[in-house]
Amino acid sequence: MLTLSSSPTLYPLSDRGVISLTGDDRTKYLQGQVTCDVALLNSGEATLGGHCDSKGRLWGSFWLANLREELLLITNASLLERQLPELKKFAVFAKTEVVDATLQWQVYGLAGEGLSYWLDQQVTGDNLWQGGVVIPVAAEHALLVLPKDSPAPELPIGSEQAWRGLMIQAGIPELHAEHQGEYIPQMLNLQALDGISFTKGCYMGQETVARAKYRGANxxxxxxxxxxxxxxxxxxxxxxxxxxxxxxxxxxxxxxxxxxxxxxxxxxxxxxxxxxxxxxxxxxxxxxxxxxxxxxxxxx
CATH class of the missing domain: 2.40.30.160 (Elongation Factor Tu (Ef-tu); domain 3)
Structure with a gap:
């Protein structure tokens, strides 16, 4: 029903929220809060992840990217009102600052035939580009996160609605505020998309997530x-x-x-x-x- 564009296309996304973590303890702190293994991300690398309450129910799903001195969580903007205070709750005990950085960044979808080749010509090996980052999300699909004042690449423009359809076809979960606190990560298939680490140790909601895996509770x-x-x-x-x-x-x-x-x-x-x-x-x-x-x- 929804076909991939015949060439790389840029999809401006107005509904993305961006959370920034900086400071010496940013990786260690976030590691204890989310489902993915933050410590494994090298500069320019990214992963899907989830942020749970103590009962393992999701405050949000997100893409997490490592920008050398900063960690960025790209998520649905509607989640931030409830998610951000929960993510910041214990940051006062660590050397890290957790802030809503949505106004400092612009987020785009990238998709189309030949996108991988186009990116190879534009981006260095670590996916960092023009002060931002390219996040691969599926075959010939990526997110592009750029500083607010950075020019967007000159590509054909697609609609935000079409990008939403492409993400549905790719099976990428998208949580909205209406569903916060309802689902455990496995209910959004995060384990099938490498968004859950079962070896990294404790994090918020980890017992529920592990029980769903090892006891078939989901x-x-x-x-x-x-x-x-x-x-x-x-x-x-x-x-x-x-x-x-x-x-x-x-x-x-x-x-x-x-x-x-x-x-x-x-x-x-x-x-x-x-x-x-x-x-x-x-x-x-x-x-x-x-x-x-x-x-x-x-x-x-």
Whole structure:
């Protein structure tokens, strides 16, 4: 439904929030707060990750990048109001400063055929570029984070909505404020995208995350669904599944892309669903959705 552009395309993203960590203890501090292994990131490297409460429920998912003297978390801006105070809570005991740096940065999506070749011509081996960083997120897809006053590359411009669709197709989770505190990291498939380290030691919510892996405690996963709807769909709308002549609530919309009546959504649903299950948006009786194959293998 949504095809990759025939050449590298730039997608300006207005809904990204950026958290900055600086100071001597930035790596050590963040290591004890998030699911990914911060200490393994060399300069210019990046990873997916999650930030949990003490019960293992997500305050947010993010991309984390190492900019030599600074760590940047790129996330959905709607999460910051609740997430940032939680991330800063224990920073007073460490040599690190945790701040909302959204206004200091501009964030873009990059995608299209030939993107890898184009990046090879533009960027040094450590992915640092013009004071910012390139974050690979999927094959021929990347995020570009640049200082506010740095010129953007001269490329064709794509829409923010199209980028959202590309990320849904790639199975990249996107958490919004409406779902903070609802899901453990495995429910967003973070383990399948190298966003969880099970060897780095303790961090906030680690016991719950480990229990889900080693005891099979997690019963839900994030699915991609494709279908049609004649009315707009929004994050957190109820999703229903068909049982004979009846419909039963199955979950809520996590993220959505719409082009006319054609739609892609993600939703956290029970992992034992039949592949041919039929879904609809509650209140939109003519809408229909079906499960799509994830572009990666799921593990606990």
């Amino acid at each position: 019963k839900k996963v994030m699915y991609i669904l494709s279908g049609t709807a004649s009315a707009p769909i929004s994050v957190n709308q109820d999703l229903e599944l068909q049982l004979g002549e009846n419909w039963r609530r199955a979950g809520t919309v996590l993220n959505v892309y719409q082009d006319g009546e054609q739609c892609l959504i993600t939703s956290v649903l029970n992992k034992d669903l039949e592949a041919d299950t039929v879904f609809r948006i509650k209140g939109q009786d003519d809408s229909r959705f079906s499960l799509q194959t994830l572009p990666y293998s799921l593990t606990e």
